[in-house]
Amino acid sequence: MRRLAPRPLPVPSKIGAALLAALLVLCAGLAAAFSGDASAAAPAAATAVASAASGAQLQEVTVARNTPVYMKLTKTISSDNYTEGDTVYLTVIRPVTAGGYGVVKEGDMAIGRVTLSEKAGYEGKPGTIQFELVSMATANGRSIFLSSGIQTARGKSEETATSIFGLAVCPAFMFNRGDSATYAAGSEVKGYVAEDTAVPVAGLDKAD
Incomplete structure (x- = not known):
């Protein structure tokens, strides 16, 4: 058996x-x-x-949905050297707290993703770059998803000048390029926590 x-x-x-x-x-x-x-x-x-x-001591805290998060870019991103899907790196500039604990500290990392990148073109066409926030790291190594809508930058357009003066005065204006789109390093971005997120308190410090 x-x-x-x-x-x-x-x-x-x-x-x-x-x-x-x-x-x-x-x-x-x-x-x-x-x-x-x-x-x-x-x-x-x-x-x-x-x-x-x-x-029954506290085991975790919850970071509420729509909690604001303030960040800045760690390096310049441009339509010239970033393509769709590239990662954008940011740092948190204001601490995020919940339940008396410092869940995210100033200087903790966050990431975004390029959703659109178009290089500047001839005839004065400007460049465009867009990105969205993805997530940020907590002080004890967990991840919290973020939402922000699409962040968009466009270069200066030369299309009007080209169409008015270029073809009528000199065909060489057809080769006039618009400006690239850039977000400078240090540019501040505001995002929000995408959903209620439970974070273990192990490894977190008490908030000041």
Whole structure:
């Protein structure tokens, strides 16, 4: 006959273990009370409450959806040297807190993604670059998704001057290029937390 392997018993969490211990102590206190030993009942009940309180310490905090996040670009991005899908790097310039903890510190990293890049063209056509925020890192190494809408920069257009003067005066104006689109390093960007996000408190410092 085939023997079935015994299933492993589930390992209780820290909170579950603490509550179980508190329940056992509380039962012992009640047993002492019913047996007539009232002096033992009160300390047992007090021990149960203290044990439950110590085991139920805060384990995580929640960063609420739409919490504002302020960042700046770490380097200049341009329609000349960035293409769609390239990563954009930013740093957080204001701390983000939740539940009394500093979840994201000033200087923590955030990333975005280029969604459109068009180089400046002839006949005065300007360049265009767009990017969106993706996520930021917490102080203990977790990620929080961000939303911001599309950030757009366009170069200076020379199309009007070319169309008015170029063809009528000199065909060489057809080769006049518009300006590239750029976001300079240090440009500030405001985003928002995309969804309610639970972050473990392990590794976080208390907020000032």
